[in-house]
Amino acid sequence: MSLLLSDAKPASFAGCAFTLLAGLALAGCAVGPDYRRPDAPPVDRYTAQPLPTGTAATKAAGGDAQRFLQGRDVPARWWTTFGNAELTRRVNTALEHSPTVASAQAALRQAQENANAARGGLFPSLDAGAGATRQKQSAAQSVGPGGRGPFTVYNASVSIGYTLDLFGGVRRGIEAQLALADYQRAQLDTTYLTLAANVVTASLQEASLREQLRATEQILDLQGKSLQIARQQQQIGSKSLSDTLAVRSQLAATEATLPPLRARLAATRNQLATYLGTTPAQLELSPLMLDAIGLPRDIPVSLPSGLVEQRPDIRAASAQLHAASAQVGVATAAMLPQITLSGSAGSQALRAGDLFSAGTGAWSLGLGLTQPLFHGGELLHKRRAAQAGLDKAVADWQQTVLVAFQNVADALQALQYDAEGLAAQAAAEDAASQQLALVERQFQLGSTGYLNLLDAQRSYQQARIALIQARVARLADTAALYAALGGGWRSDADMAGPAAGTSTPPTTSH
Incomplete structure (x- = not known):
């Protein structure tokens, strides 16, 4: 309903009413649940068994x-x-130029502006208006006979409106928007972390493929020399054609492994171009060699409680949970009474030049109360939907935390087994190398045939490739552990300003 105030001192009465109701609004409680993040899993380690002090070493x-x-x-x-300058340059370039970062930064700015816009609901709205209306009154409307001829009414006014936030619906809406801004901030951190991890992983893959190509080419060189010897011996009759064909067949088989390796290397570099925000044709990268990449020896492992605070996807899930909690309050407040204050002051005249002259003033003050009575169950079901959304957000947060703990546990255990695997592969490569050297001497002395030599060469090639892959696995799983632990930064401080989305990750650890 709406009540027009027409007392002798309307402004004074309305001012008192406005002050009283505004005080009630500020003192009113906000309906709906107050946000509280669920407790983290009560554990002090990530793996089933206590974490060892370190991994095994090999020469x-x-x-x-x-x-x-x-x-x-x-x-x-x-x-x-x-410890590789080229790797560092690549990651820094990606963080500066990747469109995915620009997109996440823009999404954060958008969420921040939406939160700022929501704060406007706490303040009265003030609008100015002006207009002119051409009209004619009928005989029934006018005092004189025949009605009043066409005339123009000019008006100018200022109106004010205010909805009291008695039950905190506006405040809960602001809370939800701020939580969504926190979500986008965490998403930006996730973008930084994911992009850095992708660049490192792709760069390690590039180094691995280059090393595999180099090892394969060395094996080809050995097999080429063996083919020359086989042809010479065939010419002098000491070896048969079948021996030469066997060597040639093995050489061709080894050569056939080169195109797939080169194709994977090219695809990896094309993927790096996308990460770095450029096209493959514009990509300028210095070759990255495996021997130039150092293995980090000291690996920090954050406490489980710190993982919940630091990992960006968990912080994003927490922000979504916060927003869902606030939406329950918004839906609840929509079911409760709303009180609005309104007022206007202006002037009406038949000539524009007479506006605001004596006798043309007009004003109004209003107090409105709205109580939803029947909306076909809409408000009730919206509140139930908001509660279901809150239940979903709780479950999503719990799942995100469980996956995060799994990621860390997987990476920690992978590093332990990678060290053992590298030691085993190093021993296998050393044994294959010694076996090849022994068979080559025996072959030169005529005490063994080509088939044994080819088999030794094949075993050595496989052992070398496996050793390269084992080395890269340690590096890649170290990067995976860094990423699983949250990447080490939080950009809250850098993201505080209105242009925060353009900032880069801080250089200090969290």
Whole structure:
């Protein structure tokens, strides 16, 4: 309903009413649940068994032992721990130029502006208006006979309106928008982390493929020499044609492994171009060699409680949970009474020049109360939907936390087994190398045939490739652990300003 105030002192009465109701609005409680993040899993470690102090060591390249530093935070720019300037340059370039980062930054700015817009609901609205109306009154409307001829009414006014937030619906809406801004901030951190991890992983893949190509080409060189010897011996009659064909067949089989390796290398570089925000034709990268990438020896392992605070996807899930909690309050407040205050002051005249002259003033003050009575169950079901959304957000948060703990546990255990695997592969490669050297001497002395030589060469090639892959696995799983622990940064401080979306990750660890 609406009530027009027409007392002798309307402005004074309305002012008192406005002050009283505004005070009630500010003092009123906000309906709906107050946000509280669920408790993290009550554990003090990630794996089923206590984490060892470090991994095994081997004398092979990349076989240094890694030491786990429990309770330490991941460095903000963790990719620098690999000690390769080209790798660092690539990650920094990607963070500066990737469209995915620009998109996430824009999404954060959009969410921040929406939150700022929602705050406007706490303040009165003030609007100015002006207009002119051409009209004619009928005989029934006018005092004189025949009605009043066409005339123009000019008006100018200022109106004010205010809805009291008695039950906190507006405040809960602002809370939801702020939570969505927190979600986009966490999404931006996720974009930084994912992009950095992708660049590191792709770069390690590139180094691995280059090393595999180099190893394959060396094997081809050995097999080429064996083919020359086989042809010479065939010419002098000491070996048969079948022996030469066997060597040639093995050489062709090894050559056939080169095109797939080169194709994978080209695809990896094309993927790197996308990560770095350029096209494959414009990509300028210095070759990255495996021996130039150092294995980080000291590996920080954040506490489980710190993982919940630091990992961006968990923070994003927390923000979504916060927004869902606030939406329950918004839906609840929509079912309760709403009180609005309104007022206007202006002037009406038959000539524009007479506006605001004596006798043309007009004003109004209003107090309105709205109580929803029947909306076909719409408001009730919206509140139930909001509660279901809250239940879903709780379950999603719990699932996100469980997956995060699984990721860390997988990476920690992978590093332990990678070290053992590298030691085994190094031993296998050393044995294959010695076996090949022995068979080559025997072949030169005529005590063994081509088939034994070819088999030894094939075993050595496979052992070398497996050793390269084992070295890269340690590096890749180290990067995976850094990413699983949350990447080491939180951009809250850098994201505080209105242009925060353009900032880069901070250089200090969280």
